[in-house]
Amino acid sequence: MDYKKGKYKVRNIKLADDGRKKIEWAESRMPVMMEFRKKYSKTKPLKGYRIAGCLHVTKETAVLVETLVAAGAYVSWSGCNPLSTQDDVAAALAKNGIPIYAWHGMNVKEFYWCIERTLDFKPNLTLDDGADLIFTIHNKYPKMAQTTVIGGTEETTTGVHRLRAMAADGALKYPVIAVNDAETKWDFDNVYGTGQSSIDGILRATSVLLAGKNFVIAGFGHCGSGVAKRAAGMGANVIITEVKPIAALKAALEGYQVMPMDQAAKIGDIFITATGVKDVIIKKHFEKMKEGAIVCNTGHYDCEINLTELAKLSKSKRLIRDNNEEYTLKNGKKIFVLAQGRLVNLAAAEGHPSEVMDMSFANQFMSQIRLAELDRNGIRLDNSVHDIPVEQDQYIAGIKLTTLGYKIDKLTKEQIHYMSDYSEGT
Ligand code: 3DD
Numbered sequence: 001m002d003y004k005k006g007k008y009k010v011r012n013i014k015l016a017d018d019g020r021k022k023i024e025w026a027e028s029r030m031p032v033m034m035e036f037r038k039k040y041s042k043t044k045p046l047k048g049y050r051i052a053g054c055l056h057v058t059k060e061t062a063v064l065v066e067t068l069v070a071a072g073a074y075v076s077w078s079g080c081n082p083l084s085t086q087d088d089v090a091a092a093l094a095k096n097g098i099p100i101y102a103w104h105g106m107n108v109k110e111f112y113w114c115i116e117r118t119l120d121f122k123p124n125l126t127l128d129d130g131a132d133l134i135f136t137i138h139n140k141y142p143k144m145a146q147t148t149v150i151g152g153t154e155e156t157t158t159g160v161h162r163l164r165a166m167a168a169d170g171a172l173k174y175p176v177i178a179v180n181d182a183e184t185k186w187d188f189d190n191v192y193g194t195g196q197s198s199i200d201g202i203l204r205a206t207s208v209l210l211a212g213k214n215f216v217i218a219g220f221g222h223c224g225s226g227v228a229k230r231a232a233g234m235g236a237n238v239i240i241t242e243v244k245p246i247a248a249l250k251a252a253l254e255g256y257q258v259m260p261m262d263q264a265a266k267i268g269d270i271f272i273t274a275t276g277v278k279d280v281i282i283k284k285h286f287e288k289m290k291e292g293a294i295v296c297n298t299g300h301y302d303c304e305i306n307l308t309e310l311a312k313l314s315k316s317k318r319l320i321r322d323n324n325e326e327y328t329l330k331n332g333k334k335i336f337v338l339a340q341g342r343l344v345n346l347a348a349a350e351g352h353p354s355e356v357m358d359m360s361f362a363n364q365f366m367s368q369i370r371l372a373e374l375d376r377n378g379i380r381l382d383n384s385v386h387d388i389p390v391e392q393d394q395y396i397a398g399i400k401l402t403t404l405g406y407k408i409d410k411l412t413k414e415q416i417h418y419m420s421d422y423s424e425g426t
Contacts, residue, residue, distance in 0.1 A: 008094035009114070011087035011103035019062070019092030026059040029354035031403035032362045032396060037067040044072030045369045052123035053077045054115055054133035055155060056084040056346050057102040060357035062093055067365055068127075069098070076121055078114035080129040081300075082106045083339060084346035112136065119144065125371055126152035127364060128176075130300050131159035131166075138166075138173060145173035150380065151371035152176045153364055157190070157221075158276050158300040160385060167384040175381035177367040182388040184359040184396045186222055193352025193360075195226025197345035198272060198298040199234065205323040205338045205348040206294055208270070211235030216268035218261060219275035220247040223298060227272060228256055239264050243277075265289050272344070273297045273304035283309040289335055296338035298345055305341040323348035362396045363388055 027034055040046075051068055055061055057079045068075050077093065079085040079102035086104070093100045099121070101114035115136050126149055128134050134152055138145045151174055154160050160178045167176075179185055199210070215236035217224045228238045228251070240251035241261045252258045261281065264271075265288035273280045276299050286309065289295075297304045311317070313329050320326040323339045339347035351357075367388065374381065401408065411419075418424060 007099045007117075009101045009103070009117070010090040010094045011085075013091050013094055015088035016091040016095035019059075019086070019088030019090070020095075022059040022086070022089055023062045023066075023092055026063050026354040026357075030060065030063050030358040030361070032358045032399050033063050033067050033365065035399060035403070036362060036365055037070045040067075040071040040365075040369070046372050047072030049125050049368075049372050049375075050074045050076070050121055050123045051125045051127055051368060052118040052121075052133060053127040054080045054118065055127060055129040056080055056351060057090045057093070057100070058084070058086050058346070058351045058357075059089050060351070060354050060361065062089050063354075064361040064364060065093060065098060066096065067361075068368065071365070071369065073125075073368070074121065076100075076118040076123065078102050078118050078133075079106075079111075080132060081342060081346060082108065082111050083342045084351065086350065116140075122148055124148055124150050124375075125368055127155075127368060128152060128159055129155035131162045134159075134163065134176065138171065142173070149174045150375045153179050153367045153371075154385070155185075155360065155364065156180050156300050157186075157223075161276065164385050172383045172385070175371075175383055175386055177371065177386050177388065179360065179363045179367055179388065182360075182363045182396075183393050184400070185363050188356045189352055189360040190222035191226035191229075193226070193356040194223040194274070194298055194345060195228075195230040197349055197352045198223075198227045198274075198296075199230045200350070201298075201323075201344035201346075201348035202270065202272070202294070202296060202338065205296075205321060205344065206336070208294065210270075213237065213269040214239060214264075214267050216241065216261075216264045216271045218242075218271070218273040218280045218304070219277075219299075220244075220251040220256075221274065221276075224274040225250070225254075227274060227298065228254070232256070236270070239268065241280075243275075261285055262288070268293060271295045274299055275304055276300065278303035279306050280304045282306045283313060286310050286313055286329070286335060289333070291333050292336070294336045294338065295341075296344040297341050298343055300343060302340065302342040305337065307337065307341050310335065310337070359396055359400055362399075363392070366392050366396070 076099040085102040101117040166172045215231045216239045238256045242248040265285040314327045316328045
């Protein structure tokens with residue numbers, strides 16, 4: 001097995017000490033992961049397993065990587081977005097002997113080259129965020145998908161959608177656990193994490209006042225609703241655009257304005273897409289926008305804002321601040337695009353806070369162990385997308401509560417009986 005411990009490609013290995021301090025900062029705010037690291041470094045349930053990971057290289061991901069290694073795994077890593085790698089964190093992981101291939105600002109060709117490097121050691125487990133790793137294995141190394149890899153995990157909504165479609169087509173060649181769909185991920189990372197980190201990215205790239213601004217959010221799912229709450233908290237006038245009646249109704253009853261993008265385009269000061277769909281903001285919207293409108297995206301891929309159409313409308317473009325490009329349209333109007341239309345929270349800031357990633361990655365960690373344990377017992381899940389067991393969700397929430405110092409009530413025997421009994425009525 002060609003495990004290239006110590007092989008890596010990062011921006012600058014000399015940044016390792018800075019990265020190590022960031023990782024220590026994250027460790028101090030990820031008590032569940034650190035508890036798992038202490039517990040499983042003794043039993044090493046991942047001993048002998050080779051995990052290829054493709055997930056944003058942040059200080060929180062470094063805690064996940066080093067906890068997987070502490071649990072006995074060989075790990076090789078790439079970033080899942082060309083703009084989300086924190087170079088000092090990547091350097092710290094490389095210096096710690098992790099074969100990592102990731103740097104901020106890579107091009108698409110380099111992005112896939114990095115994914116390929118993580119396959120050099122013939123992984124038998126995959127850990128993905130957006131399914132680009134799983135797709136690469138299925139498309140370029142079908143034999144590896146069919147025989148070497150015993151299972152994988154998927155971090156994000158978009159990735160789970162892709163994989164469910166793949167499984168429905170019978171094209172998925174190994175079982176994948178949908179980490180995204182765990183309540184302790186979806187209801188926390190997507191809502192509180194995306195809510196705070198998207199505002200963080202917008203403010204770092206613009207330093208504009210949010211109070212009083214017309215803040216247009218496309219998509220009122222877990223992510224969009226989290227952003228809406230944080231923007232409203234900063235005094236913005238939140239405007240929601242949607243295609244799903246129920247989500248739109250929820251937004252209206254939360255007190256937000258709801259209207260089509262055609263209408264919102266005329267009044268918005270700041271636009272953020274959180275839909276997972278392509279072409280949400282297109283030519284006709286750019287044409288309607290006010291002078292100085294700020295446009296960004298917090299969805300996994302950079303397909304939600306059609307920058308090709310914006311470029312065709314423009315006579316020039318310049319980088320006016322980090323992660324902030326000023327497009328000057330042919331009629332002289334200026335529109336500002338953040339993070340090249342890629343996820344603004346990770347490209348222009350540091351992604352979600354450690355406290356919510358603690359639970360997302362606890363689910364990643366427990367799911368990898370679950371796949372290894374099933375394999376050791378000769379059990380293989382079917383080649384589809386599998387939910388996290390409810391017990392695991394509650395277990396992780398319980399540990400998190402304890403680490404936060406909270407105690408909760410317990411059902412009495414009578415209450416448990418009552419809940420399964422149907423004879424008692426009014
Ligand atoms: N994601 C957001 N913040 C992150 C962080 N600090 N480290 C690693 C990954 C991070 C992306 C996740 O929220 C993922 O769950 C998603 O994209 O849904």
